Amino acid sequence: xxxxxxxxxxxxxxxxxxxxxxxxxxxxxxxxxxxxxxxxxxxxxxxxxxxxxxxxxxxxxxxxxxxxxxxxxxxxxxxxxxxxxxxxxxxxxxxxxxxxxxxxxxxxxxxxxxx
Amino acid sequence: xxxxxxxxxxxxxxxxxxxxxxxxxxxxxxxxxxxxxxxxxxxxxxxxxxxxxxxxxxxxxxxxxxxxxxxxxxxxxxxxxxxxxxxxxxxxxxxxxxxxxxxxxxxxxxxxxx
Numbered sequence: 001x002x003x004x005x006x007x008x009x010x011x012x013x014x015x016x017x018x019x020x021x022x023x024x025x026x027x028x029x030x031x032x033x034x035x036x037x038x039x040x041x042x043x044x045x046x047x048x049x050x051x052x053x054x055x056x057x058x059x060x061x062x063x064x065x066x067x068x069x070x071x072x073x074x075x076x077x078x079x080x081x082x083x084x085x086x087x088x089x090x091x092x093x094x095x096x097x098x099x100x101x102x103x104x105x106x107x108x109x110x111x112x113x114x115x
Numbered sequence: 116x117x118x119x120x121x122x123x124x125x126x127x128x129x130x131x132x133x134x135x136x137x138x139x140x141x142x143x144x145x146x147x148x149x150x151x152x153x154x155x156x157x158x159x160x161x162x163x164x165x166x167x168x169x170x171x172x173x174x175x176x177x178x179x180x181x182x183x184x185x186x187x188x189x190x191x192x193x194x195x196x197x198x199x200x201x202x203x204x205x206x207x208x209x210x211x212x213x214x215x216x217x218x219x220x221x222x223x224x225x226x227x228x229x
Contacts, residue, residue: 004158033216035219040221041221042119042204042218042219042220042221042222043159043204043206043217043219044219045216045217045218048216058216059216059218090158090159100146100147100149100207100208100216100217101146101147101164101166101208102164103149103161103164104149104151104159104161104217105161106158106159106160107158108157108158109158
């Protein structure tokens with residue numbers, strides 16, 4: 001199993017550009033989520049999904065969109081990038097819809113810089 | 116927003132010594148407490164998930180305890196080794212299962228000095 005994969009590993013954007021961060025898992029996990037990691041802050045939840053076709057907002061959803069058309073994939077879209085979105089982004093998945101009851105498996109992260 | 120606090124923020128320990136650190140969290144509507152180990156340039160990896168008051172879990176030289184009534188968890192490392200150097204994250208899950216995701220603390224950065 002590849003586990004949780006993320007692409008790209010690094011990305012530099014200009015303010016106003018849009019892009020999609022890709023996340024895929026091959027463990028048949030129902031629950032997937034996106035976090036951002038900023039210096040001096042804990043991991044903060046952006047969006048999550050409890051299954052294909054179901055998504056919801058986390059703590060810091062503004063400026064991001066998600067969709068979940070398949071169990072395997074959970075892309076994160078930046079609609080109009082801003083310097084405040086410079087961060088490291090982690091995708092995570094876990095076995096069941098009770099996401100907080102099961103350990104989360106994290107991807108390797110995407111380091112995004114917005115100029 | 117539910118605050119999860121970890122202390123200390125960083126810790127230097129001599130190789131061979133034992134150490135422990137704390138995670139504090141709101142005890143209301145508690146569902147689960149997670150501990151993750153995060154090495155530099157890698158992804159966080161789960162150590163423990165605990166749900167019941169009084170839970171104790173152990174993995175090798177690392178163990179954890181949980182007090183849901185007073186809202187704290189301790190992580191213990193016995194006989195620290197250089198490979199234990201990492202940031203240790205705790206995260207609280209709220210009721211509603213995955214609906215609320217996890218709220219993470221800022222972590223304890225542990226450095227083991229040879």
